[in-house]
Amino acid sequence: MSDERWVWGAGLATTAEDGTVLDTWFPSPERGRIPLGFDPAMPPDELERLAVPDARRAVTVDVVTIELDVEAAPTSTPDAYLRLHALSHRLFAPNDVNLDGIFGFLPNVAWTNAGPMHPDTLTRLRPFLVREGIQLQGLDKFPRLLDYVTPPGVRIADASRVRLGAYLSPGTTVMHEGFVNFNAGTLGQSMVEGRISQGVVVGDGSDIGGGASIMGTLSGGGTHKVSVGARTLLGANAGIGISLGDDCVVEAGLYVTAGSKVVLADEPPHADGTRPTVKGSELSGRDGILFRRNSVTGAIEAVRRAGVGVTLNEALHA
Numbered sequence: 001m002s003d004e005r006w007v008w009g010a011g012l013a014t015t016a017e018d019g020t021v022l023d024t025w026f027p028s029p030e031r032g033r034i035p036l037g038f039d040p041a042m043p044p045d046e047l048e049r050l051a052v053p054d055a056r057r058a059v060t061v062d063v064v065t066i067e068l069d070v071e072a073a074p075t076s077t078p079d080a081y082l083r084l085h086a087l088s089h090r091l092f093a094p095n096d097v098n099l100d101g102i103f104g105f106l107p108n109v110a111w112t113n114a115g116p117m118h119p120d121t122l123t124r125l126r127p128f129l130v131r132e133g134i135q136l137q138g139l140d141k142f143p144r145l146l147d148y149v150t151p152p153g154v155r156i157a158d159a160s161r162v163r164l165g166a167y168l169s170p171g172t173t174v175m176h177e178g179f180v181n182f183n184a185g186t187l188g189q190s191m192v193e194g195r196i197s198q199g200v201v202v203g204d205g206s207d208i209g210g211g212a213s214i215m216g217t218l219s220g221g222g223t224h225k226v227s228v229g230a231r232t233l234l235g236a237n238a239g240i241g242i243s244l245g246d247d248c249v250v251e252a253g254l255y256v257t258a259g260s261k262v263v264l265a266d267e268p269p270h271a272d273g274t275r276p277t278v279k280g281s282e283l284s285g286r287d288g289i290l291f292r293r294n295s296v297t298g299a300i301e302a303v304r305r306a307g308v309g310v311t312l313n314e315a316l317h318a
Contacts, residue, residue, distance in 0.1 A: 007083075030091070
């Protein structure tokens with residue numbers, strides 16, 4: 001197997017009193033195998049000096065060096081974290097890394113402004129933490145992206161809205177109400193004011209409007225990986241459960257799912273005057289479509305669009 005399907009890294013693993021590995025930070029993961037001549041028993045000085053216990057959080061910090069095959073399933077907490085880092089460092093694109101069973105290797109963690117803690121320890125030490133100015137920021141399996149990776153050329157208005165494992169290309173802007181889950185993200189300059197769910201990728205020059213939602217696969221048992229093409233607009237408070245091609249528009253407030261009945265407004269009418277109707281799934285991934293709601297009948301309509309779709313404001317993505 002090619003080494004290109006491997007990733008390795010040296011990092012710092014945080015472990016709770018009960019032996020639970022809470023997280024692992026890999027500052028500079030790389031594609032390939034551990035280089036010949038690199039001795040995991042002799043970690044880089046910049047990591048070694050940071051491998052010190054923190055009595056305030058009742059944790060120890062140790063240097064770890066691992067390599068993994070991204071086509072194999074995760075096997076440990078450091079393994080899971082290296083996969084998430086590989087995505088956020090743009091070493092692999094969303095859906096190119098095997099994340100099967102990853103939740104089983106990500107413990108529920110109390111994320112504080114001083115670092116991760118075991119939730120039970122936080123409860124026990126709360127009075128001392130308050131005295132030290134340590135505050136709880138969240139209780140979750142996934143940490144914030146910006147606590148581990150600073151992706152170059154990206155704007156993120158609210159750090160709590162983007163999870164580690166998100167893949168954000170240069171020129172992407174995530175506004176305050178935007179959200180990007182792990183194993184999801186943007187493949188070019190994009191404006192994100194809505195929600196990009198797990199497994200979803202958004203193409204270059206596209207705009208996910210305020211309050212908009214893109215259906216993922218974590219809930220409901222779905223397996224289709226929804227994608228959004230280039231220069232496509234998902235209007236404010238709109239939503240999709242199908243893929244959109246290039247140069248598409250979904251009008252504000254409209255939700256289109258695979259089972260939605262969509263009238264093909266451009267097609268010739270039937271003998272009774274009605275126009276052909278298809279399920280939303282039949283239009284999934286097609287380029288140059290405007291999805292709109294007929295203000296008289298309430299029906300969802302699909303209309304062919306000509307030319308280029310939306311154009312982003314370059315000043316917001318520089």
